[in-house]
Amino acid sequence: MYRIVQKKTLNAQVKLMVVEAPAVAKKAQPGQFIILRVHDEGERIPLTIAGYDRVAGTITIVYQEVGRTTRALGQLEEGDSILDFVGPLGIPSHTEGIRKACVIGGGLGTAIAWPQAKALHDHGAEVHMICGFRNKDLVILEDEVRAASDRTIVTTDDGSNGVKGFVTDQLKALLAEGNEYDVVIAIGPLVMMKFVSALTKPLGIRTIVSLNPVMIDGTGMCGGCRVTVGGKTKFACVDGPDFDGHEVDFDEAIRRSSMYRDEEKQSDDLHPCRMGGLSNG
Amino acid sequence: MADMSLKKYPIPEQEPELRNKNFAEVSLGYTEDLARKEAARCLQCKHKPCVAGCPVQVDIPGFIAKIGQGDYEAAYGVLKSTNTLPAVCGRVCPQETQCEERCVRRIKGESVGIGRLERFAADRHMEKVCEAPIRPALNGKKVAVVGSGPAGLTCAGDLAAMGYAVTIFEAFHVAGGVLMYGIPEFRLPKAIVQKEIDDLRKIGVEILTNRVVGRAETIDELLGEEGYSAVFVGTGAGLPSFMNIPGENLNSVYTANEFLTRINLMKAYKWPECDTPVRIGRRVAVVGGGNVAMDAARSAKRLGAEEVSIVYRRSEEEMPARLEEVHHAKEEGIRLVTLTNPTAILDDGKGWVRGMTVVDMELGEVDAKGRRSTHVIPGSEHDLAFETVVIAIGQSPNPLIRQTTPGLSTQRWGGIIVDEKTGATSKPRVYAGGDAVTGAATVILAMGAGKDAAKAIDELIRSEGN
Numbered sequence: 001m002y003r004i005v006q007k008k009t010l011n012a013q014v015k016l017m018v019v020e021a022p023a024v025a026k027k028a029q030p031g032q033f034i035i036l037r038v039h040d041e042g043e044r045i046p047l048t049i050a051g052y053d054r055v056a057g058t059i060t061i062v063y064q065e066v067g068r069t070t071r072a073l074g075q076l077e078e079g080d081s082i083l084d085f086v087g088p089l090g091i092p093s094h095t096e097g098i099r100k101a102c103v104i105g106g107g108l109g110t111a112i113a114w115p116q117a118k119a120l121h122d123h124g125a126e127v128h129m130i131c132g133f134r135n136k137d138l139v140i141l142e143d144e145v146r147a148a149s150d151r152t153i154v155t156t157d158d159g160s161n162g163v164k165g166f167v168t169d170q171l172k173a174l175l176a177e178g179n180e181y182d183v184v185i186a187i188g189p190l191v192m193m194k195f196v197s198a199l200t201k202p203l204g205i206r207t208i209v210s211l212n213p214v215m216i217d218g219t220g221m222c223g224g225c226r227v228t229v230g231g232k233t234k235f236a237c238v239d240g241p242d243f244d245g246h247e248v249d250f251d252e253a254i255r256r257s258s259m260y261r262d263e264e265k266q267s268d269d270l271h272p273c274r275m276g277g278l279s280n281g
Numbered sequence: 282m283a284d285m286s287l288k289k290y291p292i293p294e295q296e297p298e299l300r301n302k303n304f305a306e307v308s309l310g311y312t313e314d315l316a317r318k319e320a321a322r323c324l325q326c327k328h329k330p331c332v333a334g335c336p337v338q339v340d341i342p343g344f345i346a347k348i349g350q351g352d353y354e355a356a357y358g359v360l361k362s363t364n365t366l367p368a369v370c371g372r373v374c375p376q377e378t379q380c381e382e383r384c385v386r387r388i389k390g391e392s393v394g395i396g397r398l399e400r401f402a403a404d405r406h407m408e409k410v411c412e413a414p415i416r417p418a419l420n421g422k423k424v425a426v427v428g429s430g431p432a433g434l435t436c437a438g439d440l441a442a443m444g445y446a447v448t449i450f451e452a453f454h455v456a457g458g459v460l461m462y463g464i465p466e467f468r469l470p471k472a473i474v475q476k477e478i479d480d481l482r483k484i485g486v487e488i489l490t491n492r493v494v495g496r497a498e499t500i501d502e503l504l505g506e507e508g509y510s511a512v513f514v515g516t517g518a519g520l521p522s523f524m525n526i527p528g529e530n531l532n533s534v535y536t537a538n539e540f541l542t543r544i545n546l547m548k549a550y551k552w553p554e555c556d557t558p559v560r561i562g563r564r565v566a567v568v569g570g571g572n573v574a575m576d577a578a579r580s581a582k583r584l585g586a587e588e589v590s591i592v593y594r595r596s597e598e599e600m601p602a603r604l605e606e607v608h609h610a611k612e613e614g615i616r617l618v619t620l621t622n623p624t625a626i627l628d629d630g631k632g633w634v635r636g637m638t639v640v641d642m643e644l645g646e647v648d649a650k651g652r653r654s655t656h657v658i659p660g661s662e663h664d665l666a667f668e669t670v671v672i673a674i675g676q677s678p679n680p681l682i683r684q685t686t687p688g689l690s691t692q693r694w695g696g697i698i699v700d701e702k703t704g705a706t707s708k709p710r711v712y713a714g715g716d717a718v719t720g721a722a723t724v725i726l727a728m729g730a731g732k733d734a735a736k737a738i739d740e741l742i743r744s745e746g747n
Binding site for chain 1: 452453454490491492493496497498519520521523529530532533535536538539542543546547548551552553554555556557558560632679680681
């Protein structure tokens with residue numbers, strides 16, 4: 001059992017948890033992920049590691065309550081425990097030799113992009129960060145992001161906070177100013193990562209994306225997380241989760257991410273009250 | 282005087298038309314009466330040819346004699362003295378190519394039903410005996426076991442019995458490896474595996490789930506700062522193979538690993554009470570001819586598929602699956618589409634499977650491995666309609682351990698290279714066995730390897746004194 005030592009609400013749907021998992025915290029590195037299971041009938045879901053504290057033996061996760069598992073997780077409070085919590089999984093992000101980077105976070109992806117920006121910033125790189133949200137109510141971690149970047153642009157689709165528009169428009173603007181990035185790191189919805197990659201590809205700017213597909217074991221066994229990269233099948237769990245955005249077949253990834261949409265919907269319809277009655281732990 | 286009837290006493294089973302709709306065990310096991318009758322068919326040969334066919338050398342005439350005498354607990358004691366998991370082996374061992382193949386009764390008629398009798402004695406023990414197994418005194422040495430499948434459980438059990446403090450590291454949230462995620466409930470009830478694992482815990486084996494060795498602790502750390510005297514690697518063959526044909530990444534194409542793990546480990550057959558779903562579709566194709574393919578096909582049928590086809594490129598005779606599994610599958614209404622090889626999985630236009638393009642095959646000469654070669658029949662290409670495709674063409678060892686363990690030599694295809702007798706790897710103090718060494722094989726071979734390694738580890742540690 002893995003105790004929740006801190007729980008914080010970042011917006012109406014997004015929560016942050018600090019979880020006691022010393023074996024994971026000992027080895028965790030930016031870009032890696034964990035898999036958790038909330039209760040005995042629960043699904044295993046992957047979540048990217050948003051932070052770690054080796055001394056305290058804790059891992060920080062940030063999640064959006066969109067499905068049964070994340071809603072059940074949201075019902076847990078500080079002091080409660082998560083049944084299963086395994087990691088660190090996946091290959092850590094490569095940040096060596098980067099002097100100037102543009103880090104883009106889309107929605108929940110901001111929580112994952114932020115520690116990457118922070119790691120680069122701490123290593124002395126110049127970091128520009130663009131964070132995109134649908135509206136002002138969904139903005140998360142704005143102060144943290146500002147502290148970890150030399151330049152911060154927050155966008156909302158409807159202009160209710162920061163700049164109106166999409167992250168790609170802001171990236172275009174930054175490039176138009178003459179910024180030359182060693183790398184663009186884009187973490188967020190598949191569609192956002194697809195368009196960022198499409199923008200940078202003709203310009204030849206190295207672009208890293210982080211994928212978080214459906215998976216079960218996270219160790220290369222099930223193959224549920226397979227993704228086509230450069231025409232070859234890769235497993236996001238062991239070959240990723242970071243990939244070259246110019247090589248990823250995003251249309252396939254988007255299609256595969258919808259594989260259980262009907263089941264998710266049916267399950268929501270069948271169990272509207274289930275989460276309310278869920279016991280802790 | 283032995284019972285000279287030529288055939289095994291039949292084992293009661295659920296009727297095919299009933300069982301292909303439920304996940305309860307197919308075989309119901311011998312009653313006491315049937316077990317005593319079957320035991321009487323054993324000739325109690327002095328030279329015990331059957332024992333030589335058993336990878337863990339169970340004293341087969343010995344335990345059968347005890348059943349004949351009605352002393353079932355003594356029969357269990359004989360089994361358990363060399364076999365850590367008799368209730369499992371009685372169900373999933375390929376007896377027909379091992380002990381039973383060498384049974385003298387086969388010269389005229391059928392062999393003694395050794396597997397059925399093993400299962401009877403083990404089940405009887407589980408039902409009737411509830412005393413905790415004896416916990417041995419500790420000798421002060423620690424051994425780590427990576428993976429909790431048949432090889433790891435056996436190695437851990439043997440070492441614990443010798444007095445070692447054994448810790449098993451398991452990546453999944455439950456122990457048991459392929460016995461839990463791979464083999465379906467209807468062939469191997471999970472409660473039986475759980476009971477065997479609980480017994481190991483009772484004799485002092487510590488099992489740490491959710492621990493991926495290589496990602497969390499490495500083998501070097503286990504041998505170094507963690508203070509283990511030796512490590513046994515029994516990580517199995519978990520990496521699924523693909524056909525490398527167009528369409529393999531379409532929605533509702535599964536590897537057998539994913540399909541079976543969703544169903545067995547994550548209990549997708551109980552969806553929506555359990556959270557993990559699985560897509561079945563009306564027509565399911567399972568590509569492959571091994572036990573895993575049979576398991577996947579029979580599971581699909583139980584989950585309501587109207588039509589389930591095993592698509593295999595050779596003929597039924599060449600199928601690597603156990604005869605009994607093929608027989609059960611056919612009884613349950615699984616179609617065998619043999620001498621047929623897929624060349625593409627077809628898109629319905631929205632990214633989901635609508636079928637496969639296949640070619641007809643013919644068998645040619647016997648090749649160096651003793652298998653008949655296959656040739657495509659020119660002009661035979663045609664399409665078959667399916668909504669789900671499960672790829673069950675094999676697995677190879679997971680690369681994580683070899684990628685994170687310097688000094689560990691492996692074969693080009695990924696198998697860990699070991700000394701056959703001891704399981705010793707190229708790296709001092711590291712032993713390996715089971716599918717991680719051999720590639721996908723049987724439960725009992727993995728157990729045999731775990732046993733050999735336990736013995737070798739004990740010898741190594743004792744040779745160093747205290």
